[in-house]
Amino acid sequence: MKHFLLLCIILILLAHNFSAQDKPKLIGEIEFFGYAGIDPDKVRAVLPFHEQENFVGEEYAGKLEQAYNAIKSLTGRYPTGINNVCCDKRGNEIIFIGLSGKTIPHRPKPNGTARLPEKILEMYERFMKALFEGVQKGNFPEDRSKGYALAEYPPQRAVQLEMRAYAVNHGALLRSVLETSSEDQQRIVAAMLLGYARQSDAQLASLIKATEDSNDTVRNNATRALLVLAASSAKIAGRIPVKHFIELLLSGTWSDLNKSSGLLDFITAKSRDAKTLAQLSRKDILERLIEMARWRSHWESAAKLLGRVAGINEQQLMQLVADGKAEVIIKEVQDKLGRGL
Numbered sequence: 001m002k003h004f005l006l007l008c009i010i011l012i013l014l015a016h017n018f019s020a021q022d023k024p025k026l027i028g029e030i031e032f033f034g035y036a037g038i039d040p041d042k043v044r045a046v047l048p049f050h051e052q053e054n055f056v057g058e059e060y061a062g063k064l065e066q067a068y069n070a071i072k073s074l075t076g077r078y079p080t081g082i083n084n085v086c087c088d089k090r091g092n093e094i095i096f097i098g099l100s101g102k103t104i105p106h107r108p109k110p111n112g113t114a115r116l117p118e119k120i121l122e123m124y125e126r127f128m129k130a131l132f133e134g135v136q137k138g139n140f141p142e143d144r145s146k147g148y149a150l151a152e153y154p155p156q157r158a159v160q161l162e163m164r165a166y167a168v169n170h171g172a173l174l175r176s177v178l179e180t181s182s183e184d185q186q187r188i189v190a191a192m193l194l195g196y197a198r199q200s201d202a203q204l205a206s207l208i209k210a211t212e213d214s215n216d217t218v219r220n221n222a223t224r225a226l227l228v229l230a231a232s233s234a235k236i237a238g239r240i241p242v243k244h245f246i247e248l249l250l251s252g253t254w255s256d257l258n259k260s261s262g263l264l265d266f267i268t269a270k271s272r273d274a275k276t277l278a279q280l281s282r283k284d285i286l287e288r289l290i291e292m293a294r295w296r297s298h299w300e301s302a303a304k305l306l307g308r309v310a311g312i313n314e315q316q317l318m319q320l321v322a323d324g325k326a327e328v329i330i331k332e333v334q335d336k337l338g339r340g341l
Contacts, residue, residue, distance in 0.1 A: 024054040028092025034100035046070040080252025101252020112180030130156035147232040167196035195225025223259035230266040237270040265301035
């Protein structure tokens with residue numbers, strides 16, 4: 001119960017951007033994962049919020065707590081996470097609910113004193129604000145060709161260029177903070193900025209290590225940095241070990257699923273390595289990927305991974321994804337592998 005209450009507090013704080021707005025927020029989609037043996041429709045029915053409803057302010061915190069308790073009463077255990085994400089195709093909020101997940105081992109929290117300057121923490125906050133604004137405006141595109149992300153949305157791009165200017169001259173400090181700082185926010189910022197540093201073996205090793213951090217936002221930022229690096233270079237993609245990220249697909253944390261599937265998508269697009277595809281063919285991994293491919297948003301990477309396991313050629317696979325034909329891809333992998341999927 002102590003862990004649950006702490007988790008609720010964290011989720012309430014993370015929900016700030018969703019709830020602390022004067023303008024009502026509409027829930028466009030509610031999606032689930034980790035529901036083997038559980039009927040998602042029964043869970044959906046007991047939730048205190050529903051699709052096409054909107055609410056504002058403190059209502060979200062109260063309804064979040066109600067949702068945790070309602071799911072516990074129905075399934076016998078608390079959900080592994082309830083995360084609001086922006087946005088669906090209409091710009092509305094999506095709520096992802098994890099009903100179970102594998103316990104993923106993480107590195108112990110470090111206890112070092114390395115710190116970034118306050119102005120760099122403030123720069124990160126400016127970046128997050130610009131990112132949120134860009135997403136709200138539907139301005140998603142970014143250039144990843146240089147190994148670091150540059151958004152098309154001008155306010156976001158301007159801060160990213162500041163991040164690049166700082167990171168290229170402070171790579172050693174960023175690695176030190178990421179690997180040793182006792183403060184979560186310091187490691188969160190360092191993970192983001194290290195993706196903008198000069199490419200090196202040390203950069204890659206530090207980011208890979210950070211994907212095992214105890215803090216999910218550190219893991220998220222580090223994995224996203226690796227995703228951008230993988231997208232920019234087949235050589236770098238080939239140097240990223242896949243086993244850890246395949247295991248993260250079974251996590252009960254939505255951001256682990258989202259970023260690991262995205263990274264694996266880029267890696268397998270560069271090279272359909274037989275060993276990697278064999279690992280993705282495990283029954284538990286396939287079941288999770290099928291759950292994800294059936295989401296209405298953020299489903300594409302999972303569907304592409306399934307398509308590569310099924311042996312669909314890349315051009316055909318990209319067309320199926322573009323046409324939104326996730327069920328065709330799922331049927332292909334089920335027909336090929338069976339196993340009661």
